Amino acid sequence: MSRAAQNMLLIMVAAAMLWITLGSGEYVNYVRPGFRFLLVPAASALLVLGAAGLRREWRHTAPADHGHDHSRGPRAAWLLCLPILAVFLVAPPALGSFTVSRDTGRAAPPPVRPDEGFERLPTSGAPISMTMQEFLGRAWEAQNRDPSALAGVPVRLTGFVAPARQGGWHVTRLRSRAVRGTPCRSRCACAVSRVPRRTRGSRSSASGGPRSPARRARSCRN
Amino acid sequence: MSDRAGLRVAEDDLLPPPDWGRRGAAAPGVRAVWVFGLLAAVLVAGRIWVAPELGARELDAWATIFVAVCVQALPFLVFGVALSAAITAFVPASVWRRVLPRRPGVAVPVAGAMGAVLPGCECASVPVAGGLMARGVAPAAALTFLLAAPAINPVVLVATAVAFPGNPEMVVGRFAASLLVAVLAGWAWLLLGKGEWLRIPSRPHAEGTAGRLEAFRQDMRHDVLHAGGFLVVGAAGAATINVVVPAGWVDAAAGSPWLSVLLLALLAVLMSICSEADAFVAASLTQFSTTARLAFLVVGPMVDLKLIALQTGFFGRRFAVRFVPLTFCLAVGVSVAVGGLL
Numbered sequence: 001m002s003r004a005a006q007n008m009l010l011i012m013v014a015a016a017m018l019w020i021t022l023g024s025g026e027y028v029n030y031v032r033p034g035f036r037f038l039l040v041p042a043a044s045a046l047l048v049l050g051a052a053g054l055r056r057e058w059r060h061t062a063p064a065d066h067g068h069d070h071s072r073g074p075r076a077a078w079l080l081c082l083p084i085l086a087v088f089l090v091a092p093p094a095l096g097s098f099t100v101s102r103d104t105g106r107a108a109p110p111p112v113r114p115d116e117g118f119e120r121l122p123t124s125g126a127p128i129s130m131t132m133q134e135f136l137g138r139a140w141e142a143q144n145r146d147p148s149a150l151a152g153v154p155v156r157l158t159g160f161v162a163p164a165r166q167g168g169w170h171v172t173r174l175r176s177r178a179v180r181g182t183p184c185r186s187r188c189a190c191a192v193s194r195v196p197r198r199t200r201g202s203r204s205s206a207s208g209g210p211r212s213p214a215r216r217a218r219s220c221r222n
Numbered sequence: 223m224s225d226r227a228g229l230r231v232a233e234d235d236l237l238p239p240p241d242w243g244r245r246g247a248a249a250p251g252v253r254a255v256w257v258f259g260l261l262a263a264v265l266v267a268g269r270i271w272v273a274p275e276l277g278a279r280e281l282d283a284w285a286t287i288f289v290a291v292c293v294q295a296l297p298f299l300v301f302g303v304a305l306s307a308a309i310t311a312f313v314p315a316s317v318w319r320r321v322l323p324r325r326p327g328v329a330v331p332v333a334g335a336m337g338a339v340l341p342g343c344e345c346a347s348v349p350v351a352g353g354l355m356a357r358g359v360a361p362a363a364a365l366t367f368l369l370a371a372p373a374i375n376p377v378v379l380v381a382t383a384v385a386f387p388g389n390p391e392m393v394v395g396r397f398a399a400s401l402l403v404a405v406l407a408g409w410a411w412l413l414l415g416k417g418e419w420l421r422i423p424s425r426p427h428a429e430g431t432a433g434r435l436e437a438f439r440q441d442m443r444h445d446v447l448h449a450g451g452f453l454v455v456g457a458a459g460a461a462t463i464n465v466v467v468p469a470g471w472v473d474a475a476a477g478s479p480w481l482s483v484l485l486l487a488l489l490a491v492l493m494s495i496c497s498e499a500d501a502f503v504a505a506s507l508t509q510f511s512t513t514a515r516l517a518f519l520v521v522g523p524m525v526d527l528k529l530i531a532l533q534t535g536f537f538g539r540r541f542a543v544r545f546v547p548l549t550f551c552l553a554v555g556v557s558v559a560v561g562g563l564l
Contacts, residue, residue, distance in 0.1 A: 005254035006447055012258065013450070017296065030290035035297075042297035045304065049443055056439075074444070076451025081261070083292040083454060089268040092285035 001077055003057055009080055010050030016084045017043035026087070029094040118149070127154035284465040291457035291506060295381075295499030299453060302377040302498035303445040306343040310350060311438035313340075318354050318367075326360035330408035333363040334401050337370025343445050344372035344497055344523050348532040355422045362415065366408030369549065372497040373400035373523040382519070385501035391564045392516065396501075399520045399560040403552045410548060421538035449496035452528055456495035460503045472509050482514040483561075487554050490522035497523035513561025520557040525550045 001009075020027040021036045021043070031039075086092065118138050121128060130138075135157055142150040321336065322329045342350060351368035355361050372378070374397050386392040463472060476482045486507070495503055500522045504515045525546055534542040 001447075002254055005257065006443055008254055008258040009447065010443065012261070013296075017293070020293070027293060029286060030293045035294060038297035039293065042300040045300050046446065049439065049446070052439060053443060056436075074448040074451060076455075077447035079451040079454040080447065082458070083289055084265070085268075086285045086289050088265040089272050090281060090285040091269070092282050092289055094286065 001075065003053065006077065007050045007053035007057070009077060010046050010053070012084055013080055014043045014046035014050065016087050020087060026091070029092065120149070121153045123152045127156040129156045132157060280465055284461045287461040287464050287506060288457050291460055291502050292453060295453055295502045296450070298377060298381040298498040299449055299496055300446060302341055303343050303442055303449060305341040305377060306346045307438050307441035307445060309340055309342065310346055310441055311434045316357070319357055319359055322359055322363055326362050326412055327409070329360055329363035330366045330412065331405050333367040333408065334370040334405045337367050337404065338374045338401065340371060341375035341377050342371030343449060344529055346441065346445055347371045348529065348536050352536045361420055361422070362408045362412040365411055365545070366404045369407055369524050370401060370404035373404065373520070378497050381498055382501040385505040392512070395516050395560050395564050396519050399516060399557045400523070403520060403524065403549070403556045406552050406556070407549050411545070419540045419544060421541065449499070452494045453496055453499045456493040456500065456503045459489065459493050460506045464506060476509040476511065476514070479511065479513070482510050483517045483554065483558060486510055486514045486518040487521045487550070490518045491526050494526035494528040495522060512564060513558060516561045517554055517557040521550065521553045524553050
């Protein structure tokens with residue numbers, strides 16, 4: 001890899017990183033929004049490095065004498081073209097239903113119950129929105145202690161919906177840690193099928209992008 | 223380049239006219255401009271016409287994980303490499319000799335602790351350790367520094383904390399296990415190692431005529447590109463495990479505690495990811511136990527294909543044949559022990 005190619009590769013990588021952060025804002029498909037404060041300085045550093053190299057080699061055509069030969073870049077560096085190509089050609093969306101439907105076999109860890117216990121829920125009226133964590137906690141308690149606690153309570157959960165093998169549906173959320181989309185997911189879906197009287201219910205609304213079929217806002221009646 | 227150097231000693235009338243060399247030196251640069259111009263055109267065209275057509279869910283998921291691992295690891299890689307190149311270029315090697323105690327047995331843990339303070343990318347730490355040995359530092363201490371510097375430096379620990387939020391025991395475990403392995407390997411080499419196995423590089427890292435800033439720039443460019451290439455390999459591996467390999471296989475492997483530790487340790491060797499970046503790959507392997515992922519993080523910066531090649535090149539084959547298995551066994555054993563404690 002010639003030195004000119006190394007410098008231009010650095011500039012390409014920097015340009016791709018700046019494009020996804022400042023240009024298109026696609027970086028939130030991959031990492032948390034706060035990550036841009038790391039991405040932009042790093043990309044700028046690469047840009048400066050590549051530009052300084054180009055400028056230097058433009059002026060000094062004679063190779064600078066250096067202790068060990070760094071003038072020929074490592075071959076492995078060409079691989080850096082792959083993420084650039086992926087960003088521009090595939091333009092990958094945030095992780096969606098594919099990742100969810102792939103991993104329905106794993107069980108959720110037993111959720112933590114608040115010390116004071118859960119409040120009773122009304123069995124009539126509009127569906128109650130709750131987080132998956134809270135629903136899991138209540139379902140766990142209903143299964144182990146008081147089956148009447150969740151019976152007949154309309155609940156609204158938000159997540160990806162995937163068909164379960166035994167019939168019914170799994171509702172899953174991808175929980176992002178540092179990375180949005182990298183599959184650090186809480187295994188909520190699987191626990192749903194363990195709740196006595198599996199979640200059923202008609203889809204109340206379905207919305208989602210054209211490429212990530214995220215069906216949101218299912219209400220379930222237990 | 224060596225051809226031209228050879229020609230210089232030859233007779234004057236055998237030398238080509240000076241402008242030949244000029245044109246020859248400029249040609250690859252011009253070619254590279256064309257290649258990258260073409261690449262940029264392909265990217266723009268692909269963005270407009272290809273990207274909207276690609277809708278395969280497997281490809282999308284693979285590309286998302288692949289790009290995500292690359293994107294989040296790259297800042298840490300850049301900062302880590304910049305610090306390590308700065309230390310290589312601006313801190314003279316005599317500092318190390320002055321700080322390290324004379325007695326090798328004591329120098330080993332001190333060298334390990336210095337690894338925690340001074341960041342060194344793993345590709346940089348091998349030449350640095352070679353330079354230390356050439357300047358009279360005990361080989362065992364230099365080897366400890368070689369193992370510790372990429373594994374437990376501050377940039378790596380911060381990257382690990384970012385990759386495993388709400389999971390500080392991973393950072394603690396990584397620090398403790400890596401430092402322990404580095405010090406144990408140094409002591410083991412002190413007790414069992416023979417001087418003849420190790421070929422101490424005769425020529426220390428030369429400053430050259432280029433000046434320190436230029437050395438810094440070249441080191442950093444080289445290391446970013448080198449480590450970046452291997453990061454791409456690691457990210458592709460992680461994405462493949464998450465998307466292509468059947469989930470049942472992964473779960474079966476992850477279910478067996480011993481198999482999962484060995485599997486991830488081997489994976490770390492094969493993937494050769496830079497230590498600044500490997501925490502993000504490990505974090506995406508959610509199927510595996512904490513101990514297995516700890517083994518991945520401990521083995522990766524100490525033993526991998528890229529390091530084996532570098533160590534063989536710098537210290538000789540007889541050294542690598544002994545030192546690499548020693549480090550690998552120590553790293554797996556210690557990370558199992560530490561992982562059990564966590």
